[in-house]
Amino acid sequence: MRTSRWAQSYAVQITHIRSQKILLPFHGTGSGGIRSEARVEKTIFRNRQKQMGIRESRTWYYLKRPPLRTLLLLLAVLLFLFFCYLVWSPGKRVYDGRYDLRSNGIWLQHGWLGDDKWFSVNRRDKSKFRDAKKIEELAGLLKNHGITYAYPHLCPSSPRGDLPPVDNEQTEKFLDAMEGVDVLPWIGGVYEGCCYPDSEKWRKRFVSSIVELLQAHPRLAGIHVNIEPMPDNNKGYILLLKEIKSSIPAGKIVSVAAYPPPTRWHPYPDVHWGKNYYFEIANEVDQLAVMMYDTSIRLPKIYQKLMSDWTREIIPWCGNTQVLLGVPSYDDSGVGYHFNSVENLENSIRGINAGLSKFKELPKNYSGIALYCEWETDETEWMFFKEEFEKK
Incomplete structure (x- = not known):
């Protein structure tokens, strides 16, 4: 082919120049002097172009050479x-x-059930929680938005296994207002910080403390x-x-705050549960509220x-056990595990909607x-x- 003969001739001339270290006289201005090897290569290249009838701009000549050629390819890939x-x-x-099945859930503040000591230690205003009007407002808010499971904070347990004390009168007033809402105190704490589920002694006291709470307030x-x-x-x-x-x-x-499945975006096994563990947990409880946030994702x-994928994984993994999909509405600025512009109601709900749309029929164990x-x-x-x- 003609192009091949041109390329071969060009390569032969360059090789000859390099091997013989030829210094060519400088032509065109009448003065003596020499051309550098690079300029000789450029001259031969352009002469061959003319012989082939090819015209190439100076810009294109340089763009075809590394490293610009590599950078342009990389830029094209990034733009794509x-x-x-x-x-x-x-x-x-x-x-x-x-x-929206009108059976959603929400995590609530400690003050709705907490005793006077909690307010004193944490320097919180009791009037924001103990006022009957405030309790009625909260109850109305939850019912209006189809929330039927409320998890008021009652953490952490003591290292011995005792639950924090509640204010008995306040708890009963709260339950009066929450008629139609299942109130499940949110108990637990930090693993191996105040909670020791591997210890038989701790488990025994923790379970006894739960029984005491439910006997004292049977409407829980x-x-x-x-x-x-x-x-x-x-x-x-x-x-x-x-x-x-x-x-x-x-x-x-018995409800648990569950961890989401493993993902390449957040490779930390202490905050993700696999399929087999989901099966085991689901067999022991009545409800899983899955915490689908704190992923460190920035896009x-x-x-x-990820929310769509998790939705399609989690619900089948729980068998017949009720599932609520936890979404973030909080603002933890300045931490590496949560970015408000990414993990928010808008992105989480739209992801869940996409995941639910992949099921031929809405799974029976999906609750909302x-x-x-809440706070x-x-x-x-x-x-x-x-x-x-929400359902209209």
Whole structure:
């Protein structure tokens, strides 16, 4: 081929120049002098172009040479990936409330049940919780948004296994207002900090403390256990849940704050549970509220895709046990595990909607979503929740 002969001739001339270290006279201006090897190469290259009838700009000549050629290729790949991200829609907007079964959940503040000592130690204003009007306002808010499971904070337990004390009068007033809402105190604490599920002695006292609470306030619907972090396949936790279920009054709910499945985006096994552990936990409890946040993800659409994937994994993994999908409405600025612009109601709900849309029929054990948390959910977030999730 003609191009091949040109390339061969060009290569031969350059090789000859380099091997013989030829210094060519400088032509064109009449002065003596020499050309550098690079300029000789350029001259031969252009002469061959002319012979072939090819015209090439100086700019194109340099762009074809490394390292610019490599940088341009990299830039093209990055632009392609950026375009793909822009047109990608892993989430789904839903306005008809098809996934709202009016059986959602929410995590509440300690003050709704806490005793006077808690207010004193934490320097909190009791009037924000003990006022009957405030309690009625909260109850109205939850009922209006289809929230039927409330998890008022009652952590941490003592290293011995005792639950924090409640104010008995306040607890009864709270239960009066929450008629129609299942109130499950949120109990537990830090694993191996104040909670020792691997210890038989600790488990025994913890379970006894739960039984005492439920006997003192029989209108409590059950308890919501949250021990963090909880490593995958921890057998002590399974034993604890078995012992709780067998000890509390019949008909009471055992709920757990569960960890999401493993993901490449957040490779930490102490805050993710695999499929087998989900099966084990689900066999011992009545409800799992899965904490689908604190992923450290920085891109909104990646988080939406993860929420969609988790939704399709978690619900089948729980068998017939009720599942609520936990979503973030909190603001933990300045931490590495949570970015408010990514982990928020908008991205989490749209991701969940996309995941639920992949099921041919809505799974029977799906209950709804659980908001974390009541004390940081503002009016704008409640409005979004109403527009893109609630049944109209």
